[in-house]
Amino acid sequence: MASRLADKRILVTSADTYMGPPIVTLFEAEGAEVLADTDRLIEPDSPAELVARSGSIDGLVVNLDLAAYTAKTVDIEDEPWLAGFDAMVHPLMRTVRAAAPAMIERGGGSIVVLTSSSPLRRMSPQAISYVTARAAQNAFVRSAGHDLARHGVRLNAIAQNFVANETYYPPEMMDNPRFVERLRTEVPAGRLGEPSETAELALFLIGETSSFVYGQVISQDGGWS
Amino acid sequence: MASRLADKRILVTSADTYMGPPIVTLFEAEGAEVLADTDRLIEPDSPAELVARSGSIDGLVVNLDLAAYTAKTVDIEDEPWLAGFDAMVHPLMRTVRAAAPAMIERGGGSIVVLTSSSPLRRMSPQAISYVTARAAQNAFVRSAGHDLARHGVRLNAIAQNFVANETYYPPEMMDNPRFVERLRTEVPAGRLGEPSETAELALFLIGETSSFVYGQVISQDGGWS
Amino acid sequence: MASRLADKRILVTSADTYMGPPIVTLFEAEGAEVLADTDRLIEPDSPAELVARSGSIDGLVVNLDLAAYTAKTVDIEDEPWLAGFDAMVHPLMRTVRAAAPAMIERGGGSIVVLTSSSPLRRMSPQAISYVTARAAQNAFVRSAGHDLARHGVRLNAIAQNFVANETYYPPEMMDNPRFVERLRTEVPAGRLGEPSETAELALFLIGETSSFVYGQVISQDGGWS
Amino acid sequence: MASRLADKRILVTSADTYMGPPIVTLFEAEGAEVLADTDRLIEPDSPAELVARSGSIDGLVVNLDLAAYTAKTVDIEDEPWLAGFDAMVHPLMRTVRAAAPAMIERGGGSIVVLTSSSPLRRMSPQAISYVTARAAQNAFVRSAGHDLARHGVRLNAIAQNFVANETYYPPEMMDNPRFVERLRTEVPAGRLGEPSETAELALFLIGETSSFVYGQVISQDGGWS
Numbered sequence: 013m014a015s016r017l018a019d020k021r022i023l024v025t026s027a028d029t030y031m032g033p034p035i036v037t038l039f040e041a042e043g044a045e046v047l048a049d050t051d052r053l054i055e056p057d058s059p060a061e062l063v064a065r066s067g068s069i070d071g072l073v074v075n076l077d078l079a080a081y082t083a084k085t086v087d088i089e090d091e092p093w094l095a096g097f098d099a100m101v102h103p104l105m106r107t108v109r110a111a112a113p114a115m116i117e118r119g120g121g122s123i124v125v126l127t128s129s130s131p132l133r134r135m136s137p138q139a140i141s142y143v144t145a146r147a148a149q150n151a152f153v154r155s156a157g158h159d160l161a162r163h164g165v166r167l168n169a170i171a172q173n174f175v176a177n178e179t180y181y182p183p184e185m186m187d188n189p190r191f192v193e194r195l196r197t198e199v200p201a202g203r204l205g206e207p208s209e210t211a212e213l214a215l216f217l218i219g220e221t222s223s224f225v226y227g228q229v230i231s232q233d234g235g236w237s
Numbered sequence: 238m239a240s241r242l243a244d245k246r247i248l249v250t251s252a253d254t255y256m257g258p259p260i261v262t263l264f265e266a267e268g269a270e271v272l273a274d275t276d277r278l279i280e281p282d283s284p285a286e287l288v289a290r291s292g293s294i295d296g297l298v299v300n301l302d303l304a305a306y307t308a309k310t311v312d313i314e315d316e317p318w319l320a321g322f323d324a325m326v327h328p329l330m331r332t333v334r335a336a337a338p339a340m341i342e343r344g345g346g347s348i349v350v351l352t353s354s355s356p357l358r359r360m361s362p363q364a365i366s367y368v369t370a371r372a373a374q375n376a377f378v379r380s381a382g383h384d385l386a387r388h389g390v391r392l393n394a395i396a397q398n399f400v401a402n403e404t405y406y407p408p409e410m411m412d413n414p415r416f417v418e419r420l421r422t423e424v425p426a427g428r429l430g431e432p433s434e435t436a437e438l439a440l441f442l443i444g445e446t447s448s449f450v451y452g453q454v455i456s457q458d459g460g461w462s
Numbered sequence: 463m464a465s466r467l468a469d470k471r472i473l474v475t476s477a478d479t480y481m482g483p484p485i486v487t488l489f490e491a492e493g494a495e496v497l498a499d500t501d502r503l504i505e506p507d508s509p510a511e512l513v514a515r516s517g518s519i520d521g522l523v524v525n526l527d528l529a530a531y532t533a534k535t536v537d538i539e540d541e542p543w544l545a546g547f548d549a550m551v552h553p554l555m556r557t558v559r560a561a562a563p564a565m566i567e568r569g570g571g572s573i574v575v576l577t578s579s580s581p582l583r584r585m586s587p588q589a590i591s592y593v594t595a596r597a598a599q600n601a602f603v604r605s606a607g608h609d610l611a612r613h614g615v616r617l618n619a620i621a622q623n624f625v626a627n628e629t630y631y632p633p634e635m636m637d638n639p640r641f642v643e644r645l646r647t648e649v650p651a652g653r654l655g656e657p658s659e660t661a662e663l664a665l666f667l668i669g670e671t672s673s674f675v676y677g678q679v680i681s682q683d684g685g686w687s
Numbered sequence: 688m689a690s691r692l693a694d695k696r697i698l699v700t701s702a703d704t705y706m707g708p709p710i711v712t713l714f715e716a717e718g719a720e721v722l723a724d725t726d727r728l729i730e731p732d733s734p735a736e737l738v739a740r741s742g743s744i745d746g747l748v749v750n751l752d753l754a755a756y757t758a759k760t761v762d763i764e765d766e767p768w769l770a771g772f773d774a775m776v777h778p779l780m781r782t783v784r785a786a787a788p789a790m791i792e793r794g795g796g797s798i799v800v801l802t803s804s805s806p807l808r809r810m811s812p813q814a815i816s817y818v819t820a821r822a823a824q825n826a827f828v829r830s831a832g833h834d835l836a837r838h839g840v841r842l843n844a845i846a847q848n849f850v851a852n853e854t855y856y857p858p859e860m861m862d863n864p865r866f867v868e869r870l871r872t873e874v875p876a877g878r879l880g881e882p883s884e885t886a887e888l889a890l891f892l893i894g895e896t897s898s899f900v901y902g903q904v905i906s907q908d909g910g911w912s
Binding site: 084085090093094101105109112113116131138140143144146150154159160 | 375
């Protein structure tokens, strides 16, 4: 049996949504002890509390999502605009800030963030709010990833798009022939990715296999970006 | 006399700070009627009120700044972290949102945003908060710029760095020999840019001279990024 | 009358094709003495000879083109693949190499290169050879631009796409309804750019107006990239 | 024992230099049958001949290198400039072109290219030729990777830098205290990467584990880019 994460304790946030389930499944199959949390970490103190009660961890997967708010520039409303930052950007900073000190003290550790490749290429012109928040996440990973690299802590992101998940590709969308046609023309691979394919990249990044990869935002999107 | 902006009415925000003064000076010298506002536009309703009382405008310069908050990842505090978004990201969206409808109706108009090239290259590892907020600004310009292009409205950014201004390069920094040495090694041009050089780029972008440039983030930093 | 280039002597290569004609027209209208050369500079010694016989120049426009060779990966043939490098990449290096020493000695000068934004975003999957050669041009501008910046010489590129010109958009293409429809959906501005719009950006970059812009590749493509 | 490449036949070019040796070692340890070729593939027909005599392969590692030619812009000489394209760019296209048809026919296969992250960030201002050739490689991978994705064939690159190897970091450089100091300040990880770390990324990319990663250029450089 494979056991590439034997003896590893890994915390996964929002483990019941987005890329949480396939990551938990694969990491456990590889021998990890997975702490599968389901809080959305919206409250400012929640990330620190989660890290505190999780005890010593070897790895952290920051999995945060929010259904994309779509609106033309002139129609953006404050509440859903701000909600994107509250659900994706601020909890990311707070969770990394809370988990990093123990990793720095131990001289190592790996943090994997699930973001989106949507800022890397022109998206639907109406996903402005979503793209802006995801871009802030990617910039945080690059910038804080540089800071943490100096302490041997690795912070990297998986910028995915067109990977099957219920938040962004609900069943009714997958039944829409126009969407299936769009997949064929827009995504070079011609299909949605499997969540298990994202889990494999997360496995690569969380383990020692990627020990010289720091502060990177890696696209996983069938060649779209 | 040059008068490349004759008969143009242009609104400049935070006109008394950052790149506001040199832009107002050059635009007026080129014949524009400049509405030089000095509100920081922190209040959610301020941008819409400003646009409403400004009347018809041909161009808009969104000039927003905040002294860079520097802290290691593990030392970031919530208040200054959030202040960066409140001062630079949210007012940008609100000001563009407020000004765009009239431009769309007229079938044209140009919006120039003053941001930073700091997210384009690795900065000091402690400017994480600043870099993240500026990256969100750049992503908003690219994404909303794409949406507005469909209506003939141009939204572009000047991503500057190492341009002389009191917010980021106060006199005491310029007197510091270590900083002057750092300029020489880090900035290929070997000097700080003049604010008037940024004003020239703003003039190029605000006028018809750049009529096929849409949704771009243009670096102005002596070759640094 | 405007005369932003009064007393300037500027050399333009391939002045009879691609962006040569509109640039020559505008630069002359702005008072420049333009040396409009028409050699394609394929021969290794041609660039040095051209620079030598041009005498003292203040600015240089390196305008090189070749109709895009389209072929699937498996169908690329050596001859047209190599021709792209011979027509666009090697003459660029040789022309910059020949012109830079006199500019360095005088402590200034500006070189503007006409490239393409096609490497910045996914193009037609069959323009592989063209995209690769244009990417090499862009990388050369960034890298040599950094080296030359240390000597006060500015080297920047205009990465255009969807700007009207007979090399890439011959009349028969413009009469094709499918191409016109593609313009509307792919180019946010919904139209081809005018060559005069590229000339305005070249004017901005060749003059003192852009004196703090070094080693940049600026997109001019109606928001496409 | 791990055997993630059991029953796989993989061709590795220049297997005796650069990242060849560690990749061959790891791939064989994972159960692959490795065809370790040592030709530099400079001759136009060599890549096709190599692919023809290799028979059916599941994966291909295009490992090409050349000691970086450093020269200021004004001092670049034609011969070493062209040698960079002859050794790194043209053989890459020819090898991919030769290997792709059989993979397309079988509906799958993975090609991993060893390039450099040097074009992604400002390098030494004198590595212009090297940076330009490596950028052409990266652009080819993105562009041809998009084309091949439509056929289920994955083409990705490892853009590494600061990974120990005798071509770019010979022993005398590693004994140089100034270089060791530069590592500490320039590379966030503060050290050279191990060749085995690049081999692990190549293993991830060559196998089914990365089955939704197409046309990507992934940095492996201790956070440098």
